[in-house]
Amino acid sequence: MIRQSWWKYLGALLIIYVIIVGLLTPMKPGVYEFTPINTKAGKSFTADIITYNTHYKDSSQLRAWLKIDTSYALLSSTIEIQEVNKLKVTFDIPNYNPSTSDVVIADLVIDEKDEHFMVLPQALYITQDSSQVDEGALAWSLSNIENLSENTDFTFPFRWITEESMRNLFFHVSIWFAMFILLIIGIIYAIKYLLSKDLKWDIYSSSLTHVAIVFGIIGMLTGSFWAKFAWGQFWINDPKLNMSAVALLIYLAYWVLRVSITDQDVRARVSAAYSLFAFAALIPLVFVLPRMMDSMHPGNGGNPAFGKDDLDNTMRMVFYPAIIGFTLLGLWISSLYIRFQLLWESYMIKRSN
């Protein structure tokens, strides 16, 4: 397997595919900015909307709604196109909200005939002084959201806040996946070494773990750039980030351990035992603890995951190949490292003879 080359070509191909398709596929149009964000019931309300990836020309092609829950919608009264990506939309907000609470949150839906429709969730907060649910419900159900135009081209969905940085999903997340797969294979070889005491398996295990450490650092850096874009800082005090930093520390200690011991057999035995212990400590650190605390990072707890809402089928078509591609790339790098070390070993033996 290690000398066969088909899987290396496959990995390279997949990564080229991920880079080309992942970076060049356009995004669907979306709402970039919506101001102001609150108003009162019973007033005429004008919003400035900046959109992304749109080419507006004719306002008769355009429709906009405010939507509350799934059943209530309000059609805009006028739409004025200022630039290809700038709109002024006026809504006549009814006197009462279709709800007894003081505030309702409305979503914004915009549709243009030639382009894909777009949604901005939780765009507008509408306050009311007194409530008349029946009257409000009647006023809010005069129009229906229908005949939305859909663009069937191969495009990625537009998500507020992440915007174009969404493409980082193919790199940041897949590299972490690949890291874990490499670590697990490394652990298997460590066990194999401990059972057989054959130094060859130690070389396998340590090479895989070292490449996994490098992948972990790269995954952390790509994540940092994403955090800079979405949260404004490279690093924030967040359980998920901190736990992954600790995980990286544990594995850097593994590296220090290997460097500090010169005797080959001792090094192999100690580092294999340490890597098993470290992996056991890693499981609660990465998989259990962060899920129990609130976190800004997507995944269980805090933010919704990149799951059923954010990851649509077009992104899956790049995301899954990216995981396989980066895993194969990692295996390729470690196989080179393994072969180099085996050669070095035999060279040293020959020289000492």
Place this chain on the structure above:
Amino acid sequence: MQDLIKIWSLVKKDLTVDLREIYAFASVFLFVLTCVFIVFKAFDQISLQIWVVTYWIILIFVSINAVLKSFKDESSSSRMYFYSILNPLHVIVAKIIYNFIFVYTLSLILWIILVFFSFNPFESIGQFLLILLCASFGFSVVFTFVSALSQSGGNNSTLLSILGMPLIIPILLLSIKLSFANTAMLDDTSLVTDFSLLVGINLLLTGICMLLFSILWKA
């Protein structure tokens, strides 16, 4: 039953050796006293948060110092002798139990000294003692294992702190969170889950430690 007797005699042996050379206890005790005094002098007013964090930081360094020596004093000839008559499982379990008792006692002493110099921040003493029990067991498992590792790696004491520190972080963070909950600084709604997680991590690490020690021991 036979196993228990053997383990107990090993624990007793460690205790006798340490009691005979009382300097080990004395130096650790002095270390605790000095640390607390420095903290007491450095902060004029100790807030709840600082109290808890300081407590755990001191405890972690104290327990590293305490457990560090667990495999250090054994000469290679006595090691050969033990190897020929003992089961590695008994050795590691005895070491863990002995270190656990040692660290737990130290943590209690540290707590009493800190209370003496400042105040007691905890609402429920019983719960705090329980947290200490779980935490010192975890400390003892991790540091004993790392100490065994560093012994087979040539008894390098820097190695111990480098390897031990990152491994202890999950246990330490959980303990700090639990003790914060006990000071009423924050409402912890997941007390039971946190406790069971701490116990779970401890058991997992103990299992792996016992498994791997026999491999390290044989060499």
